[in-house]
Structures are given as structure tokens and as C-alpha cells.
Amino acid sequence: MLSVLICEDDPKQSERLEKIVTDYIMMEALDMKLVLAADNPEQVLNYLDENPKTTGLYFLDVDLQHEMSGIALASEIRERDDSGKIVFVTTHGELSYLTFIYKVEAMDYIIKDVPEEIGRKVRDCIAVAHKRHLSDNGVQQQRFKVKVGEKTRSIDHKDIMFFESSPVPHKIILHMENSQLEFYGSIKELEEVGDPFYRCHKSFVVNKDNIKSVDRSKREIEMVNEEICLVSVRALKGLD
Amino acid sequence: MLVFIGTLQVLLMVATAQIIVANTYPSFKKIITTIFWGILCALSFRWLGVYVSIPMLIGSFFVLYIPEKNNLKALGGLSYGTILILLSDPVATLMENVLSVSAESQLFYWIYAILLTAFSLAGSYGIRKLVQLFRRKGEIDDKLKKLVVYLGVLTVVVYYLCIYLSAYIGETIELIQLNLFFFFVYLLIAFLAFYIYSKSLRKAYEVKQKEAQQEAMQRYTQELEHQYTEIRKFRHDHQNILSSLDAFIQEEDFEGLKRYYGEKLKRASEHLESNDFKLENLSRIKVKEIKSIIASKLIRAQELGIDATFEAKEDIEFVPADSVAMVRALGILLDNAIEELQEIKQGSMQVGFIRDRNTIHIVIQNSCRPDMPRLHKLKEAGFSTKGKNRGLGLASLVELIGQLPNVTSETLIEQGQFKQILVINPI
Numbered sequence: 208m209l210s211v212l213i214c215e216d217d218p219k220q221s222e223r224l225e226k227i228v229t230d231y232i233m234m235e236a237l238d239m240k241l242v243l244a245a246d247n248p249e250q251v252l253n254y255l256d257e258n259p260k261t262t263g264l265y266f267l268d269v270d271l272q273h274e275m276s277g278i279a280l281a282s283e284i285r286e287r288d289d290s291g292k293i294v295f296v297t298t299h300g301e302l303s304y305l306t307f308i309y310k311v312e313a314m315d316y317i318i319k320d321v322p323e324e325i326g327r328k329v330r331d332c333i334a335v336a337h338k339r340h341l342s343d344n345g346v347q348q349q350r351f352k353v354k355v356g357e358k359t360r361s362i363d364h365k366d367i368m369f370f371e372s373s374p375v376p377h378k379i380i381l382h383m384e385n386s387q388l389e390f391y392g393s394i395k396e397l398e399e400v401g402d403p404f405y406r407c408h409k410s411f412v413v414n415k416d417n418i419k420s421v422d423r424s425k426r427e428i429e430m431v432n433e434e435i436c437l438v439s440v441r442a443l444k445g446l447d
Numbered sequence: 448m449l450v451f452i453g454t455l456q457v458l459l460m461v462a463t464a465q466i467i468v469a470n471t472y473p474s475f476k477k478i479i480t481t482i483f484w485g486i487l488c489a490l491s492f493r494w495l496g497v498y499v500s501i502p503m504l505i506g507s508f509f510v511l512y513i514p515e516k517n518n519l520k521a522l523g524g525l526s527y528g529t530i531l532i533l534l535s536d537p538v539a540t541l542m543e544n545v546l547s548v549s550a551e552s553q554l555f556y557w558i559y560a561i562l563l564t565a566f567s568l569a570g571s572y573g574i575r576k577l578v579q580l581f582r583r584k585g586e587i588d589d590k591l592k593k594l595v596v597y598l599g600v601l602t603v604v605v606y607y608l609c610i611y612l613s614a615y616i617g618e619t620i621e622l623i624q625l626n627l628f629f630f631f632v633y634l635l636i637a638f639l640a641f642y643i644y645s646k647s648l649r650k651a652y653e654v655k656q657k658e659a660q661q662e663a664m665q666r667y668t669q670e671l672e673h674q675y676t677e678i679r680k681f682r683h684d685h686q687n688i689l690s691s692l693d694a695f696i697q698e699e700d701f702e703g704l705k706r707y708y709g710e711k712l713k714r715a716s717e718h719l720e721s722n723d724f725k726l727e728n729l730s731r732i733k734v735k736e737i738k739s740i741i742a743s744k745l746i747r748a749q750e751l752g753i754d755a756t757f758e759a760k761e762d763i764e765f766v767p768a769d770s771v772a773m774v775r776a777l778g779i780l781l782d783n784a785i786e787e788l789q790e791i792k793q794g795s796m797q798v799g800f801i802r803d804r805n806t807i808h809i810v811i812q813n814s815c816r817p818d819m820p821r822l823h824k825l826k827e828a829g830f831s832t833k834g835k836n837r838g839l840g841l842a843s844l845v846e847l848i849g850q851l852p853n854v855t856s857e858t859l860i861e862q863g864q865f866k867q868i869l870v871i872n873p874i
Contacts, residue, residue, distance in 0.1 A: 278760060282803075305758045305799030305810050309868070355855070356806035356870045375849045385822050386859030434823040 209340045210242040210261050211333070214251050214280065215268040215296065220319070221246065224266055224296070227329045237337055239264070247273050248280040255287040263288055264336040266317075266329070269297040278303070281311035290343055292336040314339075351400065353381065353390045360388075368417050368430045370397050372410040384432050405445060407438040421446055453489025453499070455560055456532065457481060460507040463528030463571035467578065468520045481510050497614050500607060504529065519596055526599030528571055533606055535566035591647060594640050601636070605629050656771070660736060663743035667729070670746055674727065688712065725749070731759040732800060736770045737777065741798060744781035753788045754795035761802045767874045768851045776847050777809070780867055783841075784813035787865065791816050794863075805873040812866040822860055 211228055215221040225244050232239050242261075245251050248271055255261055265284060269277035281293050295307050295316040307313035314336065317328040349364040368382040372394045379397065381388045398406040403415040407428065413436050419429045423443060428436045438446065461481045465473055484506040492499045504525070511521035539562035543555060612622055688711065695704040726745055732738040741757065748755040766773060784796045794814025801808040819825075826841045841858070848856050848869065857868040 303758050303760050303799075305797055305812075306760050306801050309799070309808050309810055310801050310803055355857070356808060356872065357803045373849065375852065377852075378849075378855065382823070383859075385861065386857070387822060387826070388857045388859075389855035391855070432821065432823075434821070 209239045210263045213244040213266045248275045263291045265293045294332045369413040369436045407442040450489040454485030457485035464524030466571040468524035523596035526603045531567045531570040660739040663739035667742035725756040728759045733764045758799040780811045807871040809869040815865040
């Protein structure tokens with residue numbers, strides 16, 4: 208079950224949010240429940256400490272009239288509820304779009320200045336969170352965990368094309384469909400991740416599931432995203 | 448005939464020096480003095496032998512030095528001129544050998560004189576052009592100038608010393624040792640010259656950087672002042688709005704209040720969204736170099752009509768990475784974003800500094816064309832969306848960031864957005 212938690216210091220706004228949420232859950236008969244409407248961040252954290260298994264959808268006001276801002280609260284929530292869905296409720300002036308996304312991996316944000324929009328946005332968020340929650344609990348995908356900065360990112364194996372060792376010592380470049388991510392590590396330890404990953408060159412570990420074709424004369428592998436990865440003579444055998 | 452050649456040599460010494468360093472034509476008096484001194488030296492050859500070059504050089508030096516009283520200039524011109532003459536001498540002799548002109552004939556001297564004059568004058572003209580080129584590039588600082596001049600003087604001294612010594616003691620092992628010694632001295636000087644040159648280059652670069660920074664800060668300050676007046680205006684409006692609201696409520700005119708809200712207040716909140724308040728978070732960046740590069744690029748972007756915002760919710764007091772490399776990397780990234788937005792004529796860009804405990808994430812994202820080439824294509828060396836050989840591509844950025852061991856990068860293209868994130872880990 209997905210729990211919904213609200214943290215909003217203004218009672219009027221809070222009341223409005225609560226009503227939208229309970230009405231929508233009831234109308235759609237979703238497996239969700241509004242468990243807490245708090246007016247300060249400590250209540251939320253206390254709740255999570257008492258109910259450590261909570262997976263929540265959080266609607267957080269950014270400016271809480273409290274020493275802890277909504278963003279700081281979100282960071283704390285992340286520590287306790289890794290897969291929780293966070294939605295910020297904010298005014299236009301306080302909108303910190305990049306921080307929402309990159310610091311707390313917020314799911315979305317709602318702008319208070321446009322009252323007509325709030326209801327629709329809240330309902331959208333609930334629907335999306337519900338769907339994601341179901342897919343999270345569905346078939347467990349194979350995931351590759353990588354530490355970037357202070358955070359651990361988890362990447363679906365099927366999105367990974369290959370790993371390449373960077374010319375800079377200790378850095379590895381993870382190639383995906385249309386993105387590249389650097390992290391600290393060594394090719395050796397990636398080799399040990401196991402299927403479908405294969406050490407095909409002294410500086411490459413390829414995902415065999417994403418190979419489009421192998422050019423044996425040029426000793427190159429073309430991936431499904433048309434990117435080229437190198438392969439050594441010895442490793443060619445393992446690609447049959 | 449020998450008198451003529453001797454006089455010619457002194458004339459050439461002065462002439463080449465004049466060509467190399469001077470901007471004016473020599474005065475009549477100068478020419479006469481030179482010719483007079485040349486004849487005197489040439490006549491004394493009979494008694495002095497090869498040592499006649501000493502009075503020749505000293506005389507030429509004074510001819511050059513006296514009018515301008517600039518010994519560096521006189522020495523430099525004279526030494527390089529003399530080197531040219533000394534170099535032209537064997538070349539001229541060699542050519543006559545090739546033409547097989549008898550060394551005793553009158554013709555030999557004439558051709559020798561003509562060749563010597565032609566080579567040394569042409570050479571000095573070449574040096575003059577070279578000096579002008581360097582001066583235009585502004586790459587000569589005083590220390591380097593001195594060093595070059597001393598190197599020239601030393602060369603002349605060594606050259607003559609060799610001539611005298613071989614005339615005096617003949618080719619012996621001591622002479623070879625001496626040559627070896629000179630060779631090492633030269634090597635040392637060459638290294639020193641290279642060192643000083645590279646240092647002066649770096650200094651020039653730093654000065655340029657500082658100037659650019661200064662200018663950016665100036666613009667930033669202007670922008671802040673502008674914002675401050677905007678805020679004052681807004682505060683004034685705010686008071687007015689409150690008092691009119693008060694009036695509506697006192698009179699219980701709720702229809703009027705509704706109209707007033709729709710007409711006036713909505714517009715005021717739109718005003719808050721205008722460019723004026725999009726860069727205010729910049730004040731949270733306390734690292735001057737980084738603040739100035741971002742301020743200058745984003746203000747430029749706004750001037751170009753681009754919707755550019757900056758976001759930092761926490762103070763950034765310190766960025767643990769080489770600031771020169773960081774500034775260059777940010778410069779490239781911001782320029783790329785601006786160029787792309789100018790190209791597609793729509794969309795927006797966001798720049799953000801996000802601190803997560805001890806790590807700083809720098810995010811630069813912009814809208815991009817829908818048919819953006821794949822990322823791995825963009826990262827190929829020399830690739831640019833702007834055609835061949837233009838712009839600093841992502842390849843050079845990768846190289847730049849590669850130098851910084853605690854910085855990792857993430858690049859992604861998704862949903863019409865190009866996103867670049869630099870993660871700066873604590874050292």
C-alpha cells in the first residue's frame with residue numbers, strides 16, 4: 208500500500224490538499240491511504256521513524272516556516288524511504304526546479320500561484336505515483352548500482368550498452384542509449400557483475416543483450432544505439 | 448680594394464643594426480661618421496690584422512648608441528647585424544667557389560662585396576619583420592628582450608673569440624674544449640629563455656583572465672543595481688496595492704475587489720517572472736571566478752533574448768577544483784547552450800549549483816533541436832553541430848574535465864533537453 212503524507216504549515220492550503228487527495232483515492236478506489244497531514248517537518252520524520260516500512264507519496268510545502276525547509280525535509284525522507292515519491296508544493300518565486308530534481312529526485316512539483324491547476328496536478332501526481340509504485344513492486348528488474356556523489360543510482364541492466372575505462376585512472380564511463388555517466392571504479396570489478404556483461408577488450412565490458420552486430424574484421428561491436436565498442440581478438444570467441 | 452671591403456663591413460654593421468631596431472632613416476652625419484670610421488679601421492688592418500674587428504664593433508656601437516642613448520637597442524641591433532654579416536661571409540665565399548671565380552681576381556672582391564651586402568641586408572630585413580610580428584602579438588616582455596639581446600652579444604663575442612683563438616693558437620684540443628663549454632652555456636641560456644617565455648605567456652593569460660573577470664563582475668554589479676531599483680519600485684507598488692485592497696474591504700465592494708485582483712495583481716505577479724529576478728541566486732556563489740563566468744554568460748544570454756535562469760539554494764563557498772579549468776569548462780558548456788538556443792530560436796536554459804552534503808553538482812541544461820545527433824556522435828573529436836572546425840566540441844571538454852581527478856561528468860539527451868552535470872567530489 209502506498210501511504211500519502213502531507214506537510215503544509217498553512218491550515219487552509221492543507222485542508223484543500225487533504226480533500227483533493229481523499230476524494231480522488233475514494234473515487235478511483237486506489238490501494239492508497241492518507242496517513243498524515245502534518246504542519247511541521249518533525250511530525251513527518253517521527254511518523255517515518257515509527258513506521259519504518261512506509262512507502263510514501265509526499266506532498267511537501269517548500270517554505271514551512273520552520274528551520275527545516277521542505278527541501279531539507281525531502282533529503283531526510285529520502286534517507287528513510289528510498290523509493291518514496293516526493294512532490295513539492297511551492298510558489299513560483301520559490302521554485303527551485305533543478306534542486307528538486309537533482310538533489311531529492313522529486314517526482315514533480317505543484318505551483319500554488321495557480322489555484323485552478325492545483326486539483327488537476329495533485330490528481331495527476333497520485334495517478335503517476337500509484338502506477339510507479341505498482342511497477343516497482345512488479346517483476347524485479349536486474350539493476351546496476353553506482354555511486355555518484357553522495358547518492359547511489361540504480362540503473363536497469365537493459366539500459367546499459369557498455370562500460371569503458373576512461374583515459375583518466377580510476378574513472379569508468381557508463382554508456383547508455385543516449386547518455387554517458389562517469390563514476391569511480393575499475394573494469395576488473397565490472398567484469399565480475401556477470402551475465403549479460405562480458406569483458407570484450409582490456410578497456411571495455413559490453414552488455415551482450417544490446418549488441419546489434421559484430422564486425423570481426425574490424426574487431427568492432429555495434430550496439431543497438433549505433434555506438435561502437437571495441438573487441439579484442441581473444442574475446443571474439445566469447446561472442447558466438 | 449681591401450680598404451673598400453673594410454669600410455663596407457663597418458657600413459653594413461651600422462646599416463643592418465639600423466634596419467633591425469630603428470624606425471628612422473640614419474642622419475647624414477651618422478653616415479659620414481660611419482664611412483670615416485670604416486676607412487680608418489680598414490687602413491689600420493695592416494697593423495691590427497684580424498683584431499681590427501674590435502675597433503670596428505666599438506665604433507659602430509657608438510654610432511648607434513649616441514643619438515638615442517639606448518644601449519639595449521644598439522647592442523641588440525649591432526649583435527644580430529654582426530651575426531648576419533658573419534654568416535653571410537662564408538655564404539658569399541661559398542657561392543663564389545661554386546661560380547669558380549678566382550680568389551685573386553678583382554672580380555672576386557666585387558662579387559663578394561655585392562653578395563655580402565645583399566645577404567646581410569635581406570637578412571636584417573627579415574629579422575625586422577620578425578620583431579614586428581612579435582611586437583604585434585604583444586608577446587615580448589622586458590626580461591625576454593634583454594635575454595635575447597645578451598644572447599646576441601654573447602654569440603658575437605664567442606664567435607670573435609673563436610676566430611682570434613684559432614688565429615692565435617691554431618686548432619687545438621683546448622679550443623675544442625672551449626667550444627664545448629660555449630655549447631653548454633648556450634644550452635643553459637636556451638632553457639632559461641624558454642622558461643622565461645613560458646612564464647610570461649602564463650602571466651599574460653592570467654592578466655587577461657582577471658580582466659575578463661573584472662568586466663563580468665562590473666556587469667553583474669550593474670545588473671544588481673538594476674534589480675534593486677526594480678525591487679524598490681515593486682515595494683512602492685505593493686504599498687499602493689495594500690492600501691487599495693484596504694479601501695475595497697472597508698467599502699465592502701467585493702465586485703470591485705475581484706476586478707482589481709484580476710487586472711492589477713495578476714499582472715504584478717507576472718512581472719515577478721520577468722528576467723529581472725532570474726539571476727538573483729547568483730549571490731549565493733561566493734567563488735569569484737565562477738560567479739563571474741556564469742554572470743557574464745547568463746547576462747549575455749538574456750541580452751540575446753534567451754530565457755536563462757540560475758538556481759542555487761545553498762551558499763557555495765568553495766569549489767574544490769582547479770579554477771582555471773573549471774572556468775574554461777563552464778565557459779564552453781554555457782557557450783554551447785547559448786549557441787544551441789540561438790540556433791533553434793526558442794526554449795530555455797537552466798544553470799544550477801546543488802550541494803548535497805560535501806558534493807557539488809553543477810547542472811547546465813538547455814532545450815535542443817529535436818533531431819539532435821546521438822550523444823556518442825557529439826563526443827567524437829572534431830564534431831560540431833555548427834559544421835566543420837567550429838566551436839569547442841564536447842571532446843575538448845572531456846579532456847579538460849579529465850584533468851580534474853575529483854570531477855565526474857554525466858551527459859544526457861532526453862525529451863528535447865541537453866543536460867550536462869558535473870559532480871565535484873570532495874578531495
